Amino acid sequence: MARENLESIVEEVMKQLSQSDNTSSEIPIGVSxxxxxxxxxxxxxxxxxxxxxxxxxxxxxxxxxxxxxxxxxxxxxxxxxxxxxxxxxxxxxxxxxxxxxxxxxxxxxxxxxxxxxxxxxxxxxxxxxxxxxxxxxxxxxQAHIHMHPEDANRFQVKDGEVVEVAVTNHARAVRFSNTVIRVSEKYQLEMHIDTDEANAGSIHTGQKGILTKVAPAYV
Known part of the structure; x- marks a missing residue:
């Protein structure tokens, strides 16, 4: 295989991996x-x-x-x-x-x-x-997620919006409803839960959850 073709393939794979990371719905969790x-x-x-x-x-x-x-x-x-x-x-x-x-x-x-x-x-x-x-x-x-504006844009959410976060591990699976998005230039991406919430789901700092947007309610 020509060197030029190999470099092109590597470049395309790295590009796809980068795009995949940018569209991930995973949120790092911190126990407070x-x-x-x-x-x-x-x-x-x-x-x-x-x-x-x-x-x-x-x-x-x-x-x-x-x-x-x-x-x-x-x-x-x-x-x-x-x-x-x-x-x-x-x-x-x-x-x-x-x-x-x-x-x-x-x-x-x-x-x-x-x-x-x-x-x-x-x-x-x-x-x-x-x-x-x-x-x-x-x-x-209240359970909340700190986000930089770039993160909020990537997740397509806004400050004050309520979302759900699902955490699955070997012992238990839990879903955190009414999780509030907090956006600021000063923030780094991380969800914060308290010790009771962490114990309920056998969660420790460093685990990740999956963010899901909440569908609007229609009357």
């Missing part, structure tokens, strides 16, 4: 344990004036990290110790827990998207230097 977000004032109340978070490990989303610092989340009926703080700091405190965690706290937090804390459950944060009570901010995070 209970965690806390703080603003500057809350951080200083809990850890002291001028305190700054120290990075333990980077997270999958660019610029975000798990801090070395942890706090205790308390309610009148229970508490959760060593709840990891995630950085960077935000404009308002927020705590994300699983349903199992909520049972331990004796609370009934709503299932919400991050940042949608209006009318959510109250909580107390306890740090080494002080404590804070917040009237709202405790939620169970």
């Amino acid at each position: 344990a209970r965690h806390c977000h703080l603003d500057k004032d809350s951080l200083e109340t809990l850890f002291g004036q001028g305190y700054e978070l120290s990075e333990k490990a980077p997270l999958s989303q660019p610029g975000q990290f798990a801090a070395n610092e942890t706090v205790t989340i308390a309610s009148p009926k229970g508490s959760l110790s060593k709840v990891r703080i995630l950085g960077p700091l935000r404009s308002a405190p927020q705590v994300e827990v699983s349903q199992t965690d909520a049972f331990k706290l004796g609370m009934k937090p709503p299932i919400r998207q991050s940042g949608q804390t209006e009318g959510s459950s109250p909580f107390t944060i306890i740090g080494p230097k002080g404590s804070l009570y917040h009237e709202e901010g405790l939620i169970i995070a």
